[in-house]
Amino acid sequence: MHPSFAKEEEIYGIIYNSTFFMFPSHIFKAYDIRGIYGTEVTEALAYDIGCAFAEFMKKDLGRDDLTLVVCQDMRTSSEPLKAEVIRGLTEQGIDVVDIGLASTPTFYFGVAKYGYDGGIQVTASHNPGKYNGFKMVRPGAAPISGESGIMDIRDMVEKGEFPQVEKTGTVRTRDGVIEEEVAYALSQVDISKIKPFNVVVDNANGMGALVMNELFKHLPCTLDRMYFDLDGNFPNHDANPIIDENNTDIQKRVVDIGADFGIALDGDSDRIFFIDNTGKTVEPSIVRGILAQVYLEKEPGGAVGYDVRPGKITEDMILEAGGKPFLTKVGHSLIKEESKKRNAIFSGESSGHFFIKAEFGFFEMPAIIILQFLRVISESGKTVREYIEPLMKYAHSGEINFDVEDKAAVFERLKSAYGDHVTQEFDGMSFDLGEWWFNVRSSNTENVVRLNLEADEDDLMKEKVGKISNVISNT
Incomplete structure (x- = not known):
């Protein structure tokens, strides 16, 4: 069992035993880490994320003498989570600058303007109050995304093996x-x-x-x-x-x-x-x-x-x-x-x-x-x-979500119908048909595709939304 969770069952609020543990890998997302506080996001997890982030940044920057910014939003759970993140960081030898309550742009500014080596913010952005999570950045407040580090940090947290360091990091505040x-x-x-x-x-x-x-x-x-x-x-x-x-x-x-x-x-x-x-x-x-x-x-x-x-x-x-x-x-x-x-x-x-x-x-x-x-x-x-x-x-449809059984089949149907008008395929597919144009892309986590369509006229937009909706739904 993961060492940080070898405690009482209530830490995670899910059923597990010595041979089975459901690690919450789904909370490690494309842009941040986010889940329900008390079951998916806990103080134990925050500590491990602090440890893992410390080791990730040491490898990423090729040195051990790092100073990282830490801050939190206004959620009641943010302060105890931040304390455990700081404990994890400092036990891995990281010096911490705590800037306290801060918006995400303030966090970015604090990291970048003062030349720190990166940082971690405790926040769940716009999610309802029961959620919390973590945003992480490199020097210059450069983002750490799912494609550039979050999944590596997830793997380190799941493994739960962190080196012993000789010197504990320091903590200071910056007002x-x-x-x-x-x-x-x-x-x-x-x-x-x-x-x-x-x-x-x-x-x-x-x-x-x-x-x-x-x-x-x-x-x-x-x-x-x-x-x-x-x-x-x-x-x-x-x-x-x-x-x-x-x-x-x-x-x-x-x-x-x-x-x-x-x-x-x-x-x-x-x-x-x-x-x-x-x-x-x-x-x-x-x-x-x-x-x-x-x-x-x-x-x-x-x-x-x-x-x-x-x-x-x-x-x-x-x-x-x-x-x-x-x-x-x-x-x-x-x-x-x-x-x-x-x-x-x-x-x-x-x-x-x-x-x-x-x-x-x-x-x-x-x-x-x-x-x-x-x-x-x-x-x-x-x-x-x-x-x-x-x-x-231009008339815009707004983003329309469709629950589908087979996302790949949706794109095959769209390509069959409008393949001559494809303009990009690096994020879903975009199509340009002169007086109207649209993008369809997949959710990363659900059987959902999202349609955004624009046209020169409102009536045309509504007509084409109906047409593309039929293709997506296969009706």
Whole structure:
């Protein structure tokens, strides 16, 4: 039996005996480690992850004298899990810098800006309160994904054999990271051009409140706060703004008080959605295009990445500004890895992740995204709705999920019907049929395929969604 679990049965909450143990390999995912606290994610597991991460990073960087950042989100389970991660790291000789409560972008900034060797954050992002997990990064806050290390760490945890080291690592705290993160953001944008907007921010009881409070101290804007109390039980709504029903409260609030726009954050604040002055959510593909043009002004001809889910306005705006668009797989870790290879100046994902190139890394910096958006709208002299309306050229289906028995058969049927129009096959399949285009890709963990379809007209989009749905369902 795995040594860390050779204890009482309640540690894991599942049935096992001396000859059988069900290791929770399913919680080691493509971008992070995430599962239900108390059964799948426990203090015992956190300790082993600390040990395994220490050994992984030593091998990855080719040396033993490492300093890693550790932090946690606001969930009640995060503090005890963090304590065990730190114990595992230090027992393997790692020096730890504890930056305390931090959003994911603050964690990335803390690792990258100060030149530490990597880090681990205790968080389950936007997942409900019963979940918790771990995000891990290399120097420069470069992601560790399923393809670049998480599965290796999983194997080390499952094996449970870690070397004895002669010297225990140290632990120290570092304060002021949020203030320095905001100061850096303010140094990147001319805030003298920002008008005194009335801005509603829905923090969804997540980690973003810490940065938003600090950021808006320095702006001429009025901040209308929604759900700024840190509460890992998410009592008001799920902290996942890509699901528009979670934005109902902020949409209503923007209209009720006549705000200029709203900002909706997810649980760990690495995703951001904007609400226009009419209470409608701005398509992330439009926000991505606006920001791409901002960074192409600074670096003409630069490469800009975006994921395979349709969002053609992004490509239009990149090309219009003289940039070089490129496609990536879906997933924030995968986009960052591909963007680094291509020396991208900016990239964005359809789920609300936006990545900025800095001298010390390439990752989500929502404080800068907000400042750039404020500046662009201020200089335009328009409302947000007036600014984005000409960019609302295409009709998008949203992401539609299908339960299927045979995912491979779905792609065979699609290729048989539309094979002459395939544009990529590195993340599902994408097809371009002129007036409409779509992507279908598989879930990594379920018998599910996901359809995203876009068209020149709304009626055409609806018609083609029906047609492709029939092919997927084989009806």
